[in-house]
Every structure is written in structure tokens, then in C-alpha cells.
Amino acid sequence: MKYVTVKSYEELSKMAADIVADVVAAKPDCVIGLATGSSPVGLYNCLADYCKSGKLDFSKVKSVNLDEYEGLPNDNEQSYRYFMNENLFSKINIDINNTHFPDGCAEDLVAEGKKYDELIESLGGTDVQVLGIGVDGHIGFNEPDDVFTLETHPVVLDESTIEANARFFESIDDVPRHAITMGIGAIMAAKKIVLVANGANKKEIMEKAFFGPIDPKVQASILQVHPDVTVIYSEV
Numbered sequence: 750m751k752y753v754t755v756k757s758y759e760e761l762s763k764m765a766a767d768i769v770a771d772v773v774a775a776k777p778d779c780v781i782g783l784a785t786g787s788s789p790v791g792l793y794n795c796l797a798d799y800c801k802s803g804k805l806d807f808s809k810v811k812s813v814n815l816d817e818y819e820g821l822p823n824d825n826e827q828s829y830r831y832f833m834n835e836n837l838f839s840k841i842n843i844d845i846n847n848t849h850f851p852d853g854c855a856e857d858l859v860a861e862g863k864k865y866d867e868l869i870e871s872l873g874g875t876d877v878q879v880l881g882i883g884v885d886g887h888i889g890f891n892e893p894d895d896v897f898t899l900e901t902h903p904v905v906l907d908e909s910t911i912e913a914n915a916r917f918f919e920s921i922d923d924v925p926r927h928a929i930t931m932g933i934g935a936i937m938a939a940k941k942i943v944l945v946a947n948g949a950n951k952k953e954i955m956e957k958a959f960f961g962p963i964d965p966k967v968q969a970s971i972l973q974v975h976p977d978v979t980v981i982y983s984e985v
């Protein structure tokens with residue numbers, strides 16, 4: 750594991766974007782795993798700039814997002830599909846048909862999880878996975894648990910996650926209580942991983958996740974045993 754501390758969000762974003770950009774440049778039809786949340790927004794802006802300036806071409810790139818809230822249709826402004834359209838897909842030349850999410854509106858979320866894992870496999874697996882981290886150590890929406898769940902699966906969100914994500918909603922009561930998330934299996938199967946985190950409120954969980962024991966109560970700690978992971982943290 751490579752753990753890098755940087756001095757600003759700009760530096761963090763550029764460093765992470767360059768890792769992703771190198772993969773896209775080397776393999777134009779690569780599969781990128783994408784995350785939502787505020788942490789990767791700067792990274793996505795950098796990728797958009799590279800695309801705009803002609804430095805990067807996303808026309809053959811495929812993407813698989815980590816997670817989606819349950820019951821929010823794609824056109825709902827709080828859905829992760831909407832977030833990605835706004836923050837990345839509309840700014841780069843990716844074919845929208847090549848961008849994938851687990852369907853949080855599927856009737857049978859367990860079956861949907863199986864379908865999503867099969868899709869990722871059929872695409873040849875993820876070449877580079879972008880991750881953020883929740884204040885409770887979650888990656889995707891893999892919440893603290895007694896086990897690491899490998900498959901894409903439905904989850905009940907932790908109270909701390911609901912509180913943290915309430916800032917994106919009009920009121921905390923509007924935050925969905927359930928979601929579907931890629932499991933630890935597909936995340937760990939990514940050939941390369943870059944995790945970005947910023948802010949003093951993430952300092953404690955970063956210590957626990959990357960300098961503490963591997964423990965499903967801190968799901969991100971499993972990344973310590975991935976062969977190619979870069980963790981970038983900026984306190985500001």
C-alpha cells in the first residue's frame with residue numbers, strides 16, 4: 750500500500766487523476782470503477798480538463814459505479830447516476846451506454862447484485878477503481894459488519910452515513926435508509942485502486958483503516974492487502 754499525505758485538495762485531486770489518466774492512456778478501452786461523494790469531485794474535474802484539452806479520450810472507456818440508493822430513479826437529483834452525469838459523464842466524451850450502476854430500483858436487489866457482478870466480470874473486471882471513504886470506514890456502501898461481504902448486495906445504511914450524507918438532501922428524513930453496493934470482492938479484484946480522502950473529520954478513520962488491524966468493522970482496512978493501492982489524504 751502506498752499512503753501519501755498531501756497539503757491540499759488540489760494536489761490530492763491531480764495526483765489521483767493522473768493515476769486514472771495513466772490507465773486510460775495505456776488502455777483506451779479500460780474499465781474504471783467510480784465512486785460518488787464529494788472527495789472525488791476534484792479528481793473528476795481534472796479528468797474533464799484532460800479530456801477537454803485532448804489529452805485523454807474516454808470514447809472506448811467503460812465505467813462501473815460502486816453503489817446506488819434504493820428506490821431513487823435515475824432522474825432523481827439525489828441518485829448517484831444523476832451525480833455522476835453532472836460531475837463527470839456530461840464533461841467527458843464517454844459513451845453513456847458504457848456507464849453502469851447497480852439498479853437501486855430493481856425489485857429483487859439480491860438478484861440485481863448477482864447481475865451486476867456478472868456484468869463486471871463480463872467487462873473483464875475493473876482496471877482502476879476510484880474510492881472515497883465514509884467516516885465509519887465504509888467503501889462503496891459496505892458498512893461496518895462482522896464479515897466482509899464479497900458480492901454486490903443490498904445494505905441498510907448506518908446512522909452515521911445517513912447523517913453524513915444528509916447535507917446533500919433537503920432534510921435528513923429524505924435520505925434513503927437502504928442502498929445497493931458493490932461488495933468487497935469486486936473492489937479487491939480491481940487491478941489498481943486509488944482512494945481519496947480529505948478533511949480533518951476523516952483523520953481518525955484514516956488512521957484506523959490504514960494503520961490499524963484489518964477488521965470488517967472498518968471495511969476499508971481490507972485494502973491494506975491489495976497489491977496495488979494508493980491512498981491519498983489531505984487534512985485540508
Ligand code: GLP
Binds near residue numbers: 789815816910914
Ligand atoms: C458515500 C458513498 C461512498 C463515499 C462516501 C464518502 O457514502 N457511498 O462511496 O466514499 O460517501 O463521501 P464524501 O467523499 O462526501 O465524504
